Amino acid sequence: MERQLTSDITLCVNGRTNELRVDNRTTLLDMLREQLSLPGTKRGCDHGQCGACTVLLDGRRVNSCLILAVTCQDAAVTTVEGLSSRTSTQLAAPQERPALHPVQEAFVAHDALQCGFCTPGQICSAVGMLEEAAAEGATLDEPEIRERMSGNLCRCGAYVNIVAAIEDVAAQGVGAR
Amino acid sequence: MKPFAYQRPDAAGTAVSTVAHAGAAFLAGGTNLVDLMKLGVTAPDLLVDVTGLPLRQIEPLPDGGMRVGALTANSDLATDPVLRTRFPAVALALLSGASAQLRNRATIGGNLLQRTRCRYFVDVTKACNKRQPGDGCDARDGEHRDLAVFGTQTPGGGPAPCVATNPSDLAVALVLLDARVELLTPDGTAQMSVHELFRLPGDRPDLDTNLPPGALITAVVLPPSPIARTSTYRKVRDRSSFAFAAGSVAAALDVADGTVRDVRLAYGAVAHRPWRAYAAERALRGAPATVDSFERAADEELGAARPLRDNEYKLPLIRNLTVGVLRGMTEASW
Numbered sequence: 001m002e003r004q005l006t007s008d009i010t011l012c013v014n015g016r017t018n019e020l021r022v023d024n025r026t027t028l029l030d031m032l033r034e035q036l037s038l039p040g041t042k043r044g045c046d047h048g049q050c051g052a053c054t055v056l057l058d059g060r061r062v063n064s065c066l067i068l069a070v071t072c073q074d075a076a077v078t079t080v081e082g083l084s085s086r087t088s089t090q091l092a093a094p095q096e097r098p099a100l101h102p103v104q105e106a107f108v109a110h111d112a113l114q115c116g117f118c119t120p121g122q123i124c125s126a127v128g129m130l131e132e133a134a135a136e137g138a139t140l141d142e143p144e145i146r147e148r149m150s151g152n153l154c155r156c157g158a159y160v161n162i163v164a165a166i167e168d169v170a171a172q173g174v175g176a177r
Numbered sequence: 178m179k180p181f182a183y184q185r186p187d188a189a190g191t192a193v194s195t196v197a198h199a200g201a202a203f204l205a206g207g208t209n210l211v212d213l214m215k216l217g218v219t220a221p222d223l224l225v226d227v228t229g230l231p232l233r234q235i236e237p238l239p240d241g242g243m244r245v246g247a248l249t250a251n252s253d254l255a256t257d258p259v260l261r262t263r264f265p266a267v268a269l270a271l272l273s274g275a276s277a278q279l280r281n282r283a284t285i286g287g288n289l290l291q292r293t294r295c296r297y298f299v300d301v302t303k304a305c306n307k308r309q310p311g312d313g314c315d316a317r318d319g320e321h322r323d324l325a326v327f328g329t330q331t332p333g334g335g336p337a338p339c340v341a342t343n344p345s346d347l348a349v350a351l352v353l354l355d356a357r358v359e360l361l362t363p364d365g366t367a368q369m370s371v372h373e374l375f376r377l378p379g380d381r382p383d384l385d386t387n388l389p390p391g392a393l394i395t396a397v398v399l400p401p402s403p404i405a406r407t408s409t410y411r412k413v414r415d416r417s418s419f420a421f422a423a424g425s426v427a428a429a430l431d432v433a434d435g436t437v438r439d440v441r442l443a444y445g446a447v448a449h450r451p452w453r454a455y456a457a458e459r460a461l462r463g464a465p466a467t468v469d470s471f472e473r474a475a476d477e478e479l480g481a482a483r484p485l486r487d488n489e490y491k492l493p494l495i496r497n498l499t500v501g502v503l504r505g506m507t508e509a510s511w
Contacts, residue, residue: 066212068207071185132252
């Protein structure tokens with residue numbers, strides 16, 4: 001049997017359509033970072049245990065390290081770079097600061113990070129979580145946020161401020177992008 | 178990772194006939210399979226992606242049961258309002274498993290076929306009869322506090338070749354509720370109970386299930402049952418979320434006039450298969466719904482356990498969980 005070990009895929013990332021040839025082994029995470037030069041999505045454990053690689057795939061939060069890029073034909077992916085009004089690869093003068101997503105604003109306001117490595121995953125996860133909770137009609141108090149965000153680890157232990165930031169956004173009634 | 182070919186058929190028959198080739202494997206959500214491929218535990222030559230198949234419907238059946246397409250995401254089933262009313266243990270079990278990100282991607286069929294998280298199975302430098310039959314089992318004398326307490330001996334009393342546990346929470350709730358899986362095999366459609374789907378290691382520790390070779394799970398069917406509406410699931414783990422169970426209990430109970438009319442019990446993280454506690458159920462039917470009865474029933478079941486050196490703690494854990502869950506359900510029905 002013929003063995004084709006690469007595949008051609010078309011997918012939309014942060015609103016832009018890309019046609020790519022991928023090795024079938026390539027994960028969505030590695031494709032984003034290495035082929036599309038979007039390094040915001042982080043490789044933490046690479047085994048789906050830490051959540052640093054969280055992105056929104058067709059609007060739902062997923063671990064991009066456990067998804068093969070070849071399975072993403074016709075998918076729409078949003079990474080942390082796509083949440084703000086400007087991609088992070090564009091340099092902005094301080095006075096032209098990109099308009100951040102409300103979750104990003106809240107992370108800044110609450111100092112919800114220390115080293116920052118888990119932060120893109122935390123933010124993408126929180127954006128997905130707020131939509132899930134809104135769809136279910138769930139009330140987001142602190143224990144509920146902690147349970148729903150348990151797929152995102154922070155080895156610095158910035159959880160207190162992460163929860164506060166998300167609670168703040170939830171209280172504003174801001175769900176989706 | 179070894180290079181592999183990839184196909185995404187749009188008909189279930191094509192998927193099944195393609196996987197009939199040696200070295201091929203079904204791919205659904207991939208949250209376990211892709212990880213095992215990274216770790217070198219499994220190395221298929223061909224992945225047959227089944228996510229293009231129309232197997233995502235959640236159908237409430239007129240008889241009070243439900244049929245769930247095998248490709249339904251764990252999160253979609255867990256939040257289904259009909260499921261939450263008719264079969265709450267299933268929703269609770271799903272929500273106690275993994276993280277929200279994983280539940281969004283992982284499918285119901287894939288959940289049932291996920292492999293054990295025994296650390297010796299996922300570490301290719303260690304001896305493991307499940308990965309390589311005849312290799313030995315480093316878990317038996319190693320770090321095994323997460324592993325089995327039932328089925329750790331052969332019927333003759335010797336050491337079983339594998340002491341791994343089935344990691345699925347969902348499977349425990351499905352075994353409790355007498356759920357069935359619908360299959361498509363190279364020979365046509367078939368079905369089997371979820372209880373019969375799983376097995377003890379026997380002399381084939383490499384096999385987690387009794388699935389016919391090349392079979393694709395197409396749906397899970399939950400039969401109608403009034404007692405299922407009372408069902409619940411409680412899980413104990415090393416941290417409060419996003420961890421595999423140290424032990425779990427699924428239960429359903431019907432009490433009238435202080436007497437147990439009907440009861441179902443199943444345990445998770447105690448054996449190579451989800452453990453339906455038939456002995457405890459027999460001991461409880463017709464007995465007074467008291468803590469004494471619950472304790473005796475748990476002891477009846479746990480008498481058959483043969484814990485390993487470092488996991489004897491699971492016996493009081495399961496006993497306390499059994500009593501706590503049944504007591505809670507009894508008080509709720511007052």
